[in-house]
Amino acid sequence: MKVHFIAIGGSAMHNLAIALHKKGFNVTGSDDVLFEPSASRLGKYGILPAREGWFPEKITQDTDAVILGMHARIDNPELLKAQELGIKIYSYPDYIYEQSKDKTRVVIGGSHGKTTITSMILHVLQQAGKKFDYLVGAQLEGFETMVGLTNDAPVMIIEGDEYLASPIDRRPKFHIYKADIGVISGIAWDHINVFPTFDNYIDQFRIFAETIQPNGKLIYSETDEVLNKMVKSLDVAVDKIPYNLPQYTIDNGVTSIVDNGETYPLEVFGQHNLLNMQAARLVCNALGINSADFYRHITTFKGAARRLEVVGKNDNATIFKDFAHSPSKLTATIDAVKAQFPGRQLIACIELHTFSSLNKDFLNEYAGTMDKADKAIVFIDRKTFEQKKIEPYPAEAVKSAFANDRLLFFNQPAALLEYLESLDIANSNLLMMSSGNFGGINLMDIKNSLL
Template structure:
């Protein structure tokens, strides 16, 4: 098929382009900005547009399909041309459903942990020799792309994002997938720009349950009371399987599961990740993978990119990078660090980058979210606030929302990291949490500055 991707430079979209190209489709695309790693990866595959921008002349009547990325606006000239020509225009979640409608669809959903659980399932399936199609929201160790599509795979494992699908279809991506098997890791209100209240956000998960195939297996984290009530109060024709955090121990900072086959050492840390392992175990069991195979393979899982990723370790000090940005994610990530390193001084460095985190109405949700840190530093970029067309944000407002001293709120990255360095000790953990990059900072270099004199 001839397929054109509008907004080909996006994280998911460029991986979809690579997967379609690998299948033998003729792929073209456009975007008004393409950054690394998408730029190099598209160029290597011969898919990088000659110029950035939107070019209606690329939209021709012989295209079989146009896939619309979330980055493209409704008034995009290429989109308008495609609609005028009557071409098939779909979002990438719609395409994933079309591709997998004759497969068993396994969807990992939830406000947090879905990338990690999806990555775990992918890792175990590869170890077990089970061929699967997949789509995940981050690069995973041992996998070249975030999307794999084939004709022959029986299963497709999909990370089910609740964010809108495209400018034409504002419903969440996971509403399109109609899972046969799903794991839901938890529910915590996020994306306040799209879901203005917690109830509106919860309704997306109710709708998601309604979209499950009849008889679908629904695995849910029973320690999350909102999720537990949502699933257990449902009268839908689904099979309900609650799961909980499994028994585990921490020995010299190393986590191990206590299982029926003996202790299983893990390379990941944090109570929330132990729950993620249990979700992945249930999913893999439903895929036909034996428990002993699961435990053997999960012991070698090192995590997804930017999920408690170790940037640097020197002697007894470390720098971690995590994607945490919503209040529940910040709390869980900080709890994991304090649990694993109880004798270390923990310096938390959080960037407010998303629309929700920079919104004055949502900011109070962060109250005391950093209280486990020995030192809590918060950064935001006023330009990001202006770009999102939000009211100006004052450091005093941020400090009050978090319950921290205003001197620990920064709008300049140089001052932020200089202050962080001043808290260096013999046994430090610096925890950098962001869904952005601190305005273009090289965080590997910053990690070296944090630990080196």
């Protein structure tokens, strides 16, 4: 098979390209800009484009399929050439379905926790010696790529994003996979630029549930009122399986699951992670792994990249980085750190970076989300406003939206770095949360300065 990737440099796209190359496909691709680590990883496998840019001549009659990334525009010259030649064009979720249509498909959806639940399932399946294919949204320890495809694995574990599939396919990705086992971790409004009302956003999860194949399973968090109401309204021929918090203890900074008289100490913590773990356990149960074996294997799970990842620590302070950026994720992450370390001060810093989080109409969704932090900091790189063509707003607007007069606001990376490096974090935790990179601040510099 000869497959060409338009916008090969994307996180999911370059991982799929590598997975198909490793499967024996003839893979080519193009992109107008290639960042690290995509460029190095593509280069390692000999599929890095020789030059940046779009080259319609790469699309020929012997091209079997084109995979179109979200980064490409609808007037992309390579896309136009593929359409002219009548070559089959897939979004990457379309192609994932194509590769997994004869397998049992497990699709993990939800506004939060998708990557962690998927990662937990993969970790346990790997520890149990099971064969599986996968698509996950973060780099995981023990996995070379974020996509794995084989001919003989009977099951595929898929992180199911609700964002759009491609510039010419406006369906949410998780509608395309046709899950046999579907998970919904919770529903909290996000992607306001695509789903302008909360009701419209909820509808996407209803449609996802309706795409689960007959006699399949829907595993969902009964702690989420919006999700509970939606599931109860569903008329689908699937087994609805709710989950809730397990029994657990926190002792000397270690969280343990207690199940059937056994205690299982964990390397991760927080009620959101305990809920994620129950979703993963129910999936693994459905795939033939009993609960005792699941808990035994999950004790060695260290978490996904940038999910409460430890940057550095000493005897009385820890610096964490986390991917949290939406209101629900922000609240869950702050709650987790406060509960795990009740005797320590919490200094929490969030970078608002996405279109939704920067939208003034959405900003009020953050009200109260940082109230449990002893010091609350919001950072918006002023260059982000320029790049996204959004009218900047002052500190007063941010404090009002967060309903927090104690909140500190920064819009220049240098000023934020200077403030952070001036802190005394003895008997404290510093929590740095963003889906971006804090305007290029190196968190290791902060670690070296404070610890």
